Amino acid sequence: MSRLVRDVMTDAPVVSPDTSGEFVYDLFSDDKDLLVVAVVQDGQPVGMVSRDRFFVKMADRHGRALFSKRPVTFLMNKDPLLVEASTPIAELNMLIVRDRPSALMEGFLITRNGDYCGVGTALDLFRETSRESAERSHKLSALAEQLGHARIEALAASKAKSEFLATMSHEIRTPLNGVLGVAQLLMSTELNDEQTEFVRVINDSGQILLRLLNDVLDLSKIEAGKMDLDIQVFDPHRMAADARTLWQARAREKAIGFSIEVQAGKDDRFEGDPVRLKQVLFNLVSNAIKFTETGSVDVEMGFHAIGRRRHVMRVEVRDTGCGVPEAAQTKLFSAFTQADAETTRAHGGTGLGLTICKRLVELMGGTIGFRTTAGQGSTFWFEVPLKRDIAEPAPAAGTPEPVQAALPAGGVRILVAEDIAVNRAVARGFLNLRGYEADFVENGAAALEAVQAQHYDLVLMDMEMPVMDGLQATAAIRALPGPAGQVPIVALTANALSSARTRCREAGMNDVVTKPINQAEFFGAIDACLGDPAKRQTSAAA
Incomplete structure (x- = not known):
């Protein structure tokens, strides 16, 4: 709430216009802190005597002899600044700066409905302004502290929201991987028309659920400012x-x-x-x-x-x-x-x-x-x-590469590290479509032991597993000497956030396949890692 002039009002001696200068002299002499004397007649202010101006006149060569016996009207300011008590201090400050700067030195008279009720001085005004400024500063500091706490709480809430979405995405994608994976496997078998329709409904329903899940994650990333464009x-x-x-x-x-x-x-x-x-x-x-x-x-x-x-x-x-x-x-x-x-x-x-x-x-x-x-x-x-683009025409980025022929499965040995039985069953079913041989372990520590015990052409590694997760296991494998440390590793993860893909790359993984597993993406990543069969056989012999 803004301060008013009445908040800076102080009491001061009041004299009538016929009071002698000598009487006023005694008032100022007896009270060294007295700055202003008000001159009032019939309740109405008619003038004001300021301490400095009064003593300047009295100190003149014949000042005291001249003004001691005369009425105070010869010494007073006959046109003092009059201010209503209900005037805001901010308005008074503007008035003094704009029209009456002399009031800073002499003071001003305060009225209520035109009647005299007190005086105000520059000192009182400065004190109140300083007090108001200090209070405002305190409030701003308190507000800044509240905003700081609110920001911390908002960041914590945003982090909690992101962690919740990441967790929910992971937990929903895991059973979805089973639903869509088995549906894709069933489509590759001989089915009658009715069974084919049933499988199609299962697959379509799973795809709708997956699309809704992706929509929620996309919206969350956009709102968090974490959606990056890939130009x-x-x-x-x-x-x-x-x-x-x-x-x-x-x-x-x-x-x-x-x-x-x-x-x-x-x-x-x-x-x-x-x-x-x-x-x-x-x-x-x-x-x-x-x-x-x-x-x-x-x-x-x-x-x-x-x-x-x-x-x-x-x-x-x-x-x-x-x-x-x-x-x-x-x-x-x-x-x-x-x-x-x-x-x-x-x-x-x-x-x-x-x-x-x-x-x-x-x-x-x-x-x-x-x-x-x-x-x-x-x-x-x-x-x-x-x-x-003004470069020479070339295969456009984002254009699908020519589909590679399936590589011969003979001699290829794959290790799958996956702790969830449903996901192991889906991976086994996909690998069987190509005739790949695979060993299965349930955590990263077991995967690390397996690649040291025998040669593998490829490791399919889940990110989140007990004992040792996929990132830790990958880092440990990459630290191994010889061919074991160079084995291609493809992440299989239900974490669809871009940060997960980045962490996989930084850990040393060659590629990332997101669950629910898409058959084309799955085999595309495998073919890219296995490379030329001749080179693969040479590597195995080594």
Whole structure:
């Protein structure tokens, strides 16, 4: 609360206009701390005598003889600064600085509704201002301390949230690895039509759960500012082909049309994050197909030059679906929001997809929006600034490498370190598809002993195990002399955070495969590590 003038008011001797100068002289002489005497008539202030001005006049050559017997009106300031007691001190300070700086030396009279009630001096004003400043400083210090505590609590809460999500992700991915792994293994066996449909439902349901889990993790990373972009050169035609391959079958199942057109030269390449661009594109296409029962979904990718190398990538996804109700349009990009309860019941989902799309597009420096007509369809679009690659045409980053032929399994020996029985069963099933021989251990310490006891061509290492975890075991293996210390190691982890991949690399692992295990990714990592069969046999002989 701001201080008022009444807070600096002090009592002072009050004299009438006909009081003699000698009487005032005695007042000042008797009280060496007295600075001001008020001159009041009929309750109204008419003047003020300040100590310094009074003694200057009295000290004149004939001052005392001249003014001692005369009324004080000859000595007083007839136009003192008058201030109402309810005036804020800040306003008084401004008034003195702007109009009456002399009041700092002489003081001022304080009134209440025009009647005299006290005096104020520069000393009183300075004391109160200093006190107020000290109180404000104390409050600011207390506030800073509270903010410091709040920041520490917020950081702790954020860390706890991250740890909770990492733990939950790990715990959910572990059973998901069993569900999706066994589903993939079943698909590679001979099944009748009914069994094939059952397995497809299991796999599709598991993939939906995995996608929801990934959405929550992505949103958490974006909110924590830990989402990093991986800028690469990419081919927009390849991106369109990937989208066409992925979603054509789904559109065909719903008997709706699906097309994707790229307005760019055949050899045009751009610099951006192809993984995140695909994530936004695929999410919009997925939504469009999900909410369209008749008609078509059409995608247009355009690249518009805004400089010599700078372009804007604009993607529009048009559908003939149900559209977005007007009541839901303002909150469509909010987390955990869908158009309405009926939409959630009919189509499922958490409503995170569009939120993540918006955050990713903004992270890439772009914008996202939509146009819609209820019952007729919607057009969702996003624009992202990119640089055009001016290097010689080359295989674009992010373009899948040619699939290598499966390497002969003869003579290959693999060690799997995994403490959970379900994950061991999935790994064994995948390896059996290639005819690989494998030994299994349940912790890192046993893995370390095994690679010292005999030769292995590859170690598949879980990150989190009892006794000794995968990171510790990898570091210990890398410290071994000879071929044992050089054995390729691939991490199998349910930790999907990018920091986990970094820790695996730093520990000396060659590659990382995230659970639930994807068959193509799994064998791709194995083939990359085993390399040329001839070299493998030479290594084994050594």
